Amino acid sequence: MSARARRGAAAAALATAAPLALPAAASAHGLQGKTDLPLPTWLFSWAAAIVLIASFAALAALWPKPQLQEEHRRRIGRLPEWLDVPAGAIGIALFAVIVYAGFAGVQDEPTANLATVFVYVHFWVGMVIASVLLGNVFRSFNPWLSLARASGWVYARVRGRPWTPPLAYPAWLGCWPAVAGIIAFGWLELCYQDKTHPNIVAGLALAYAVVQLVGMTAYGAETWSRRGDAFGVYFELLSRLSVWEREDGVLYLRRPLSGAPQMPLMPGAVALLCAAIGTTSFDGFSNGSLWADSSPDLVDFFSNLGAGPQTETQWASTVGLAVAILVVSGFYRLGVRGMQTLGEGHTADELAGRFAHTLIPIAFAYAVAHYFSLLVFQGQAAGYLVSDPLGDGSNLFGTAKATIDLNVISSNTTWYVQVAALVTGHVCGLILAHDRAIALYRKSRDAVRSQYWMLVVMVGFTSLGLWLLSAVRT
Amino acid sequence: MFVFAHAGHWIEGIIFALPVAVLVLALVWDGWKTKRRRRRRARG
Numbered sequence: 001m002s003a004r005a006r007r008g009a010a011a012a013a014l015a016t017a018a019p020l021a022l023p024a025a026a027s028a029h030g031l032q033g034k035t036d037l038p039l040p041t042w043l044f045s046w047a048a049a050i051v052l053i054a055s056f057a058a059l060a061a062l063w064p065k066p067q068l069q070e071e072h073r074r075r076i077g078r079l080p081e082w083l084d085v086p087a088g089a090i091g092i093a094l095f096a097v098i099v100y101a102g103f104a105g106v107q108d109e110p111t112a113n114l115a116t117v118f119v120y121v122h123f124w125v126g127m128v129i130a131s132v133l134l135g136n137v138f139r140s141f142n143p144w145l146s147l148a149r150a151s152g153w154v155y156a157r158v159r160g161r162p163w164t165p166p167l168a169y170p171a172w173l174g175c176w177p178a179v180a181g182i183i184a185f186g187w188l189e190l191c192y193q194d195k196t197h198p199n200i201v202a203g204l205a206l207a208y209a210v211v212q213l214v215g216m217t218a219y220g221a222e223t224w225s226r227r228g229d230a231f232g233v234y235f236e237l238l239s240r241l242s243v244w245e246r247e248d249g250v251l252y253l254r255r256p257l258s259g260a261p262q263m264p265l266m267p268g269a270v271a272l273l274c275a276a277i278g279t280t281s282f283d284g285f286s287n288g289s290l291w292a293d294s295s296p297d298l299v300d301f302f303s304n305l306g307a308g309p310q311t312e313t314q315w316a317s318t319v320g321l322a323v324a325i326l327v328v329s330g331f332y333r334l335g336v337r338g339m340q341t342l343g344e345g346h347t348a349d350e351l352a353g354r355f356a357h358t359l360i361p362i363a364f365a366y367a368v369a370h371y372f373s374l375l376v377f378q379g380q381a382a383g384y385l386v387s388d389p390l391g392d393g394s395n396l397f398g399t400a401k402a403t404i405d406l407n408v409i410s411s412n413t414t415w416y417v418q419v420a421a422l423v424t425g426h427v428c429g430l431i432l433a434h435d436r437a438i439a440l441y442r443k444s445r446d447a448v449r450s451q452y453w454m455l456v457v458m459v460g461f462t463s464l465g466l467w468l469l470s471a472v473r474t
Numbered sequence: 475m476f477v478f479a480h481a482g483h484w485i486e487g488i489i490f491a492l493p494v495a496v497l498v499l500a501l502v503w504d505g506w507k508t509k510r511r512r513r514r515r516a517r518g
Contacts, residue, residue, distance in 0.1 A: 042489045049493030290483040338501070452501050460494045467490040471483075 037412060041470035048423045048462045055427045056455045059434040060448045066439040068261050068432065073245060073254035081249040088146025095143035095209070097389060102202020105390035110196035111381060112391030119201050120189060121378045125371040131235045132364055135244035138235040139225070144212035145232065148221035165220040169227060174267025177215070179275055181208075181230025183325070186279030190286060191317035193310050227266070234276060237263065237360055241428075260357040260432055270352050273359035274332060277461070278325030280366040281468060286320060288471030295320070331460055332359065338453025339437075342446055354440060358433040358454070362461055365425020369418040369465055373409070380404045415469070422465045426458045433458075 037044075102115030110116040130137050139145065155163045194200050215224040225232040240259035245252045263269065285291050298316035307315055336352045346354075383402030387395050394400070409417075433454045434447070441447040488495075 042486070045490045046493055049497075053497075290487075293483065341505075452497075452504070456494060456497045456501065459497055460491070463490045463494055467487055470490075471486075 037415060041415075041466065044419050044470075045463045045466040048419065048426075048466060049459045051423055052426055052430060052455065052459050052462060055430055056434075056451065059430065060451075063431075063434055064438070064444060066435050068255065068258045068435045069439045071245075071254055071258050071262050073252040073258070076251045076253050078249055079246050079251040084140050084146070084149075087140040088142070088149065091141035091143040091146050094141075095205070099202045099206055101389045102198040102200075102205070105198055106392060107198055109391060110198060111378070112385075112388075113198040114385045114389035114391075115198040115201050115205075116196055117378060117381045117385060119205065121374060122382060124185075124189070125367070125375045126379065127231075127235055128238055128364065128367045128371075129375070131239040132241045135242040135246060136236050136239035138231065138239075142225065142229070142232060144209045144216070144229070145221060145225045147209075148213060148216040148225075152221060163220075165218060165223070167218045169219040169223045172267060173227070174269065175227050175233050175272055176268040177228035178230040178233035179268045179271045181228075182234055182272060182275045182279065183321075185230065186275065186282075187318065187321060190279065190283055191314050191321055193314050233272065237269075237273065238364055240357070240360060241364055257361075257428060257432060260360050261436060263357040263360070265353045265356070270332065270356045270359070271329070273356060273363050274329040275325050276363040277359065277366050278328040279321065280363075280370045281328060281464065282317075282321045282324035284370050284465070284468035284472060285324060286317065288468060290471060291320065328461075331457060335453045335457035338456070339450045342441075342450045344441060344446065346440070355433055355436055355454070358429045358436070361425040361428035361432065362458075365421050365428075366461075366465055368421040368425070369469060372417050372421065373414045376409055376414075377404060377406060380408070418469050419466065422462050426462045429458050429461075430455065 098115050098118055101113055105113040105115065107113070127138055152163045188195055188204065212224070212229050215228045218224075219228070226236065227233065240263055241257070242259065243253055243256055245254050245259060286295075295313075295316050298319060299312045302312040302315040303309075333348075333352065336348050336355065339351050339355075340346060340348050380402070381404060384400050387397045387400040387402075389396075430451075433451055437447040437450050437454075438444055441450060
């Protein structure tokens with residue numbers, strides 16, 4: 001069997017198991033088999049709730065003083081800043097290859113083109129996990145930041161003075177440009193009809209890079225990358241869960257979870273995390289039976305309004321995505337309002353900001369739970385794509401014949417990983433919330449009482465996550 | 475009409491959300507008890 005035929009067989013298997021090739025195939029919820037667990041899935045939800053309630057009680061009894069409000073870290077060694085130069089060069093080269101593959105590679109078979117698979121799987125999902133395991137590695141490999149830094153270096157050498165940004169970044173803008181970017185990427189991934197076309201993926205990647213370079217030129221590379229670059233901000237937030245931190249060329253090992261409470265309070269941070277959780281939720285929801293049954297009504301509605309056959313589905317998904325983000329935001333807001341009833345003069349906005357970091361482990365848990373199987377299955381495509389990035393039959397490194405092993409993990413193993421990820425993520429969220437509460441409230445009793453509503457939020461998010469995943473299984 | 479047409483899914487969702495409902499009820503009950511205690515104290 002030829003390499004192309006084997007890839008075709010793998011792609012056919014994926015396409016059979018899931019409604020769309022990518023990323024939905026991979027939303028490998030679609031790859032799950034039928035439910036054959038020893039227990040009904042709702043029982044897992046109840047068990048998860050019990051674990052969270054028990055954790056909450058244990059925290060109230062055994063965690064009387066703040067432990068995470070200061071970043072406890074110890075120096076491991078030097079990781080010089082000049083390392084960012086080769087890392088940035090790799091990032092720029094990889095970005096160039098992705099864009100080239102998107103325009104020059106095969107268009108009719110998305111899983112055979114490096115651009116589509118890399119952007120939706122290795123970058124969007126892989127970088128989430130890399131950020132938590134290794135720290136903020138995206139910052140070193142970020143192609144647009146590296147380009148801006150290189151341009152700034154050249155400018156300083158030629159002019160003899162560093163580049164001065166013409167505009168001051170408005171404080172009120174916070175990370176709202178990044179929020180817009182994350183929602184736009186979510187819309188592209190989940191709603192846009194032509195999302196799997198490699199040339200469109202490449203074109204949008206190029207457009208995104210141009211926008212970032214304009215932002216960095218106007219407001220400064222460092223400022224924009226920490227506020228306006230959607231991926232830069234998102235991966236930086238997730239890297240706060242990592243025990244590794246790099247600052248001024250020094251590598252530190254920090255206490256687990258102590259990075260998240262140091263998250264800067266900036267406008268849009270809550271929205272960004274809610275958008276990330278909402279986007280992942282809708283990804284799960286849109287692969288489930290409820291959406292499959294109900295979306296035709298929504299599609300008909302837009303059809304009656306005059307939308308064409310392509311756009312009506314797009315509009316229906318857009319509404320679904322917006323509702324998912326609003327539901328997640330509303331649920332968090334509900335927890336905050338509950339906390340506010342305790343008094344002590346804290347406003348809802350203040351509490352929403354001060355507890356925003358508790359959403360970071362939830363965003364990570366949702367991403368792992370929903371995309372774990374995507375990474376495990378579709379991530380294997382790197383094996384053949386590295387040798388044949390364009391899908392034109394070349395074999396650069398002799399691995400073009402590699403295939404996707406669909407038996408690498410079972411459906412049940414995936415489910416257990418998903419449950420474990422959701423429960424662990426929400427327990428971490430509870431720990432962060434409890435630690436912040438005892439630092440914020442004068443009486444420890446009030447601190448514990450304030451977290452009753454956060455417990456509801458955490459249990460709610462866990463139940464929602466498991467319901468969405470279980471709906472896909474069936 | 476829409477809700478009835480997809481009742482199976484909603485029932486499934488309600489079963490999943492039952493722990494949340496129990497927690498909310500416990501919170502409401504706790505809040506009501508606290509208010510009543512405060513009123514009694516205020517009356518002396």
